[in-house]
Structure formats: structure tokens, C-alpha cells
Amino acid sequence: MPDSWIYNPSVELLSRDELDKIKLQRLKEVIHRVYNNNQFYRKKMKEKGLKPEDIKTLEDIKKLPYTTKEELRENMPFGFLVTEYQNVVEVHATSGTTGEPIFMYYTIKDIENWSEIMARSLAAAGLTKRDVLQITPSFSLFTGGFGFFYGARRIGATIIPTGPGFSKRQIYTMIKLGTTMLAGIANYAIRLAEVAFEMGVDPARDTRVRKGVFGAEMWSDSLRKKIEEIWNMETFDIYGMAELYGPGAAIDCQYHNGLHVWEDHFIVEVVDPKTGEPVDVEEKGELVFTTLTKDAMPLIRYRTRDISRILDENKCQCGRTHTKIDRIQGRTDDMFIINGVNIYPQAIENVLMQSKLVGNEYQIVISKRPSGDILTIVVETSKKLSEAEKMMLSKDLEKQLREVILVTPRVEVVDPGTLPRFDGKAKRVVIKSEE
Ligand code: DLL
Numbered sequence: 001m002p003d004s005w006i007y008n009p010s011v012e013l014l015s016r017d018e019l020d021k022i023k024l025q026r027l028k029e030v031i032h033r034v035y036n037n038n039q040f041y042r043k044k045m046k047e048k049g050l051k052p053e054d055i056k057t058l059e060d061i062k063k064l065p066y067t068t069k070e071e072l073r074e075n076m077p078f079g080f081l082v083t084e085y086q087n088v089v090e091v092h093a094t095s096g097t098t099g100e101p102i103f104m105y106y107t108i109k110d111i112e113n114w115s116e117i118m119a120r121s122l123a124a125a126g127l128t129k130r131d132v133l134q135i136t137p138s139f140s141l142f143t144g145g146f147g148f149f150y151g152a153r154r155i156g157a158t159i160i161p162t163g164p165g166f167s168k169r170q171i172y173t174m175i176k177l178g179t180t181m182l183a184g185i186a187n188y189a190i191r192l193a194e195v196a197f198e199m200g201v202d203p204a205r206d207t208r209v210r211k212g213v214f215g216a217e218m219w220s221d222s223l224r225k226k227i228e229e230i231w232n233m234e235t236f237d238i239y240g241m242a243e244l245y246g247p248g249a250a251i252d253c254q255y256h257n258g259l260h261v262w263e264d265h266f267i268v269e270v271v272d273p274k275t276g277e278p279v280d281v282e283e284k285g286e287l288v289f290t291t292l293t294k295d296a297m298p299l300i301r302y303r304t305r306d307i308s309r310i311l312d313e314n315k316c317q318c319g320r321t322h323t324k325i326d327r328i329q330g331r332t333d334d335m336f337i338i339n340g341v342n343i344y345p346q347a348i349e350n351v352l353m354q355s356k357l358v359g360n361e362y363q364i365v366i367s368k369r370p371s372g373d374i375l376t377i378v379v380e381t382s383k384k385l386s387e388a389e390k391m392m393l394s395k396d397l398e399k400q401l402r403e404v405i406l407v408t409p410r411v412e413v414v415d416p417g418t419l420p421r422f423d424g425k426a427k428r429v430v431i432k433s434e435e
Contacts, residue, residue, distance in 0.1 A: 004254035004318070007123035007155070008116070011264055012320045019321060022264050024058050026292035031055050031064070034298055037082045040075055041300060061267060061290060066276060066301045069094075072102045072243070081105055083296050093141040094242045095216075095425060101141065104242045105296035111150065113293045114245040117262045118151025121251040124260070124318075125213045125236035127181055129156040134174055134209075136184035136192075137216065138163045138424065143246025144216055148183040151248065157181075164188065164423035167195040174207055181211040186219035186227070187426040190360040193230045194421075204232035213238050215247055217425045218330055220346050222353030226360070237327055239306075243299055244289055250325060258311045258324030265293045268325060269301070270310055273332045284309045286332055287325065305332045307344075336366055336429065338375045338407045345428055348377060348409075351400050357381055357393050361419040368433045375409040377401070380419050 006012050014022070032052045034041035044065045045051070054063060072080060081088075089108055093101040106114070127133060133152045137144025145163055152159050160177055162170050164184075170192055173179070182189060189212055196203045203209065209231055215238040219227075228235050239259055240247035249266055250259035261268045266289050271278050273286040287304045307329040315321050330344035337343070345364055352358045359380035367374040379397065381390070390413040397411040420427075 003126045005123050005126070005128070006319065007120040012120060012322065014264075014321055016314065016321060019263055020058060023267060023292065026264070027058065027061060027267065027290065028052070028055055030290075030292055030294075030298050031300070034082060034300060038080065040071070040079055058267070061269070061301065062278060064290075064301050066288065066303050067299055068303050069102070069305070073100060076100065077103055080297050080299075082298060083107060088296055090146075091141070092143045092146070092242050092246060095142050102242070103141075104143075106245075107295040109293075109295040110245065113265060113295075114147065114248065115150035115154050117245065117265055118147050118248040119154035120151075120262060121236075121238055121248045122148070122151045122155055122157075122213065124251050124253045124320075125181070125238075126211055126234075126254070127152060127155055127157050127213075131180045131211075132158040132160060132178050132208075133181045133183060134160045134162055134170070134177075134179040136162055136164055136170065136182065136188055137247075142424070143240070143242045144185070147240065147246035147248055148213070167192055167423075168199060171196045171199055171201055171207075174209060175201070178208050180208050181213065182209050182231075182233070183213045185216040185425055186214040186223065187217065187360075187422060188424075189214060189227045189231065189235075190223070191421055191423070193227075194360065203230055207231075209233055212236070213251070215239055218328055218334070218346050218349075220349040220353060221327075222350050226353055239325075239328060241304065241306075243302055243304075244291060245294070249289070252327075253316060253318040253320060255317045257316070258313070258326055260316065260320050260322040260324055263322045266291055268310065268323065270308070270325075271303075273305075273307070279309075281310050281312045284326075284329065306330075307332060334429065338366070338373050341406050343375075343405050343407070347404050348401065349428075351404050352377070352379060352397065355393070355397065357383075357385065357389075358397075359416050361421070362428065363419055364429045366429065366431045368431065375407060376412055377409045378412045378414055378419065380414055380416055382416065384415055385413070 035052045088105040090106040135148045139145035212235045238251045240249040250261040252259045269288040270285040279285040287306045308325045311324040330346045359382040361380045363378040365376040394411040402408045
């Protein structure tokens with residue numbers, strides 16, 4: 001079996017025409033279903049004077065109203081369900097740290113579809129029956145653990161469902177059982193490496209892990225490079241969200257030039273986050289997804305708040321025809337404004353991770369003040385430095401950051417091990433209110 005392979009060639013290699021035909025047929029079906037079975041969608045379509053029959057071409061999707069996270073929240077728990085509750089076999093939730101959780105429902109069909117797109121994604125990352133996959137996201141309301149599990153089960157790989165935490169035990173297990181692929185949240189690969197070194201284990205030398213599939217949070221190109229170097233592994237960027245089954249809506253193939261969106265399951269659009277107007281191919285904006293196969297809880301033109309763009313390419317070198325999006329640049333709600341300048345945390349991470357003296361952890365602190373907000377970046381060093389060296393590093397980073405983010409932050413350099421660690425998604429931005 002080649003390193004990277006195609007799980008379902010009959011779909012992944014379809015011509016554009018054939019793919020579009022499937023998309024249109026499924027779009028029409030899902031619009032009829034939600035209109036006939038869901039009050040929320042029917043009301044919103046009626047408000048726009050729309051009937052399901054008005055959707056005749058793929059372009060017509062633009063006539064449909066958007067669905068937002070607020071609307072999901074307002075209509076919890078069952079307002080978006082398009083089947084009877086007794087048909088639901090599993091429930092997950094979005095992992096937002098603010099507000100009430102938003103529940104997502106799955107029928108048997110949904111689990112089948114999710115398994116299919118996850119199997120395709122893991123095959124694109126090279127997972128085969130002979131591999132040993134350690135799954136470190138949690139098996140819980142969070143979709144991470146189960147998503148990887150379902151895909152790997154289809155492929156028949158050996159699954160080690162460790163879930164997160166107990167990092168020493170993770171390293172022990174990985175060595176004893178010969179893990180070849182690691183699945184998880186990007187920053188956890190760094191955390192695991194840190195613990196490995198503490199145990200006297202060099203991840204590149206002493207483990208068999210040579211591939212990693214990571215996602216669930218923004219991870220900059222520099223962080224990616226760092227993970228690949230520490231582990232001597234090839235990494236794959238997997239994208240998804242509970243609203244789109246979970247992980248597996250898109251993944252990059254072995255050419256690492258954009259993430260294929262499984263178009264027979266999703267229609268992806270990119271819109272201006274402020275105006276909601278569609279933007280051109282290659283132009284950055286907010287991703288909007290319509291689910292074509294979700295059974296229990298289809299979503300129409302769902303505003304993800306994730307920033308990316310559609311890449312202008314008909315066919316990838318890997319042969320897949322499914323459209324590609326760029327790696328996620330951040331979220332519309334991650335962006336913060338200092339002195340009128342819009343700043344995405346990713347830009348900061350990119351600068352920090354390029355310095356050999358900077359460790360793996362950092363924190364962006366925004367102190368809210370009536371006289372103007374102050375941006376402080378707390379950075380851990382990779383090894384213990386003298387006070388003079390810390391001072392120099394701080395000045396150097398302040399200068400480099402200013403060139404990229406166009407405001408001058410205060411950079412506070414701290415010793416290794418000072419900042420909090422995360423077994424799940426990292427919390428990098430801290431907002432403090434000062435009188
Ligand atoms: O994070 C699902 C997932 C699990 C994806 C494991 C990949 C791996 P939620 O908890 O609903 O679902 O969070 C979804 O996470 O809107 C993005 O902001 C962010 N996200 C997910 N994948 C990526 C990625 C899971 N590859 C939210 N790059 C999304 C950047 C990502 N951000």
C-alpha cells in the first residue's frame with residue numbers, strides 16, 4: 001500500500017461535472033427536507049419569499065439565508081432536529097468555552113457518513129491497516145476522539161484510544177505498542193514531546209510515530225514545522241467542527257497545498273464576514289458550509305466564523321477533484337483590535353515560533369484600559385536564559401512583531417514551564433479588564 005492512498009476513488013476522483021451533479025441533487029433534497037420538516041428553516045425561507053423549487057442550480061444556493069451559531073444556540077436543544085429524537089443514536093457538542101454548549105445529533109446514517117469522510121481523510125494522511133493509531137482527543141461530547149475512531153475502524157488500523165492527558169502514560173504506550181500515527185489537537189503534539197524529553201525519550205529517535213493528523217485549533221505554519229522537526233513526522237491538517245459531524249470535513253493530502261473539502265457531503269462558500277457578500281476564489285473570508293448528507297441536523301449556509309479561502313485549482317496532483325481551502329487563518333471572533341489595528345493570533349504565533357530561543361508556550365494578554373488597550377505577549381523560552389539574554393530576546397521579538405502586526409506589543413519573557421499547559425484546545429488569548 002502506498003504511503004498516501006485514496007479510500008474511495010469512485011467519489012474522490014469524480015469529474016467536476018459529475019461531482020456538481022451529485023451536489024445539486026443533494027442540495028435540492030436537503031432543502032426540501034428542511035423546508036418540510038423544520039419550522040426554523042421554513043420560516044426563514046418564507047421570509048425571503050423562497051420555496052424549495054426555487055433552488056434549481058448550484059448558484060441558487062446564494063438565495064438561501066445564512067444560519068448562525070446564535071440561531072443554533074437560541075433554538076437549543078431540539079429546534080434544528082429534522083428527525084424524531086428516537087432516531088438519534090449519538091449526541092456531541094461544540095467545544096465553545098463561552099455560553100451554553102450546542103448539541104449536535106447523529107442518526108445511524110450520520111455515523112456512516114462521518115465514518116466515510118474520516119476514512120477518506122485518514123487514508124489521505126496515509127493510514128493503512130498496518131498502522132497503529134493513537135487517538136489523543138477526548139471521547140466525549142467533543143467530536144475529536146470518536147471521529148478518528150470511526151474513520152480508523154473503517155480502515156482497519158490498530159486503534160489506541162488513549163484520549164487526552166496522562167502524558168507519561170501516552171509516551172509509554174506509544175513506545176510499547178509501536179504507535180505509527182498520532183491524532184490530536186495540534187498543541188498536544190508539542191506537550192507530548194515536552195513530556196517525552198522529561199522522561200529521557202527523544203520522540204524522533206525513540207518512537208515509531210512518523211505521521212500525525214492534527215486540527216481542532218489554529219496552528220501556524222511555524223508551529224507545524226516545529227512539530228514535524230521534533231517528531232520527525234509528516235503532519236496533516238484536518239479541519240472540521242461538531243456542526244459538520246466533527247473532524248473530517250477537509251484534510252490536506254500528501255502535497256500539502258490546501259485541504260480537500262469532501263464536496264459530495266458539503267458545499268463550501270467564502271463570504272465577507274462583515275457584509276455576508278460572497279468573495280472571489282482565492283480571496284480570504286469566512287467559510288460558510290451547507291451540509292448535503294447530514295440526516296438528523298442538516299445545516300444550510302452555516303457561518304463557521306473560520307477564516308480561509310478557496311484555492312483556484314481544478315485538480316490536485318493527488319488526483320482528487322474535490323475543491324481545496326487554505327489552512328485556517330483564525331476565527332472572526334479570535335481577531336482583536338488594538339489601537340484600531342485588526343490582529344489575528346496566528347500572525348503572532350508565526351513570528352514567535354520562528355525563534356529557536358522561544359519555547360512552545362505563549363500567551364497573548366489584552367489589558368483593557370480606558371486610555372487604550374495594551375497588548376502584552378508572554379513568551380516562554382526554550383531553555384533557561386540569563387536576565388540579559390531575556391531582555392535582548394524581548395526587544396528582538398517586539399521589533400519583529402511590530403513589523404508583522406503593526407502595533408508594538410510588550411513582550412515578557414519567562415522561564416520554561418511557567419505558563420499553563422493544555423490537554424485540549426489551548427487558550428492563548430487572555431483578556432484582562434483594568435480600571
Ligand atoms: O474541533 C473538531 C475537530 C477535532 C477537528 C479534531 C479536527 C481535529 P469543534 O470543537 O466544534 O470541533 O470546534 C470547531 O475548531 O470552527 C475551528 O475554529 C477550529 N478548528 C477545527 N479544525 C481546525 C484546523 C472540532 N484544522 C472549531 N485548523 C472550528 C484550525 C480548526 N482550526
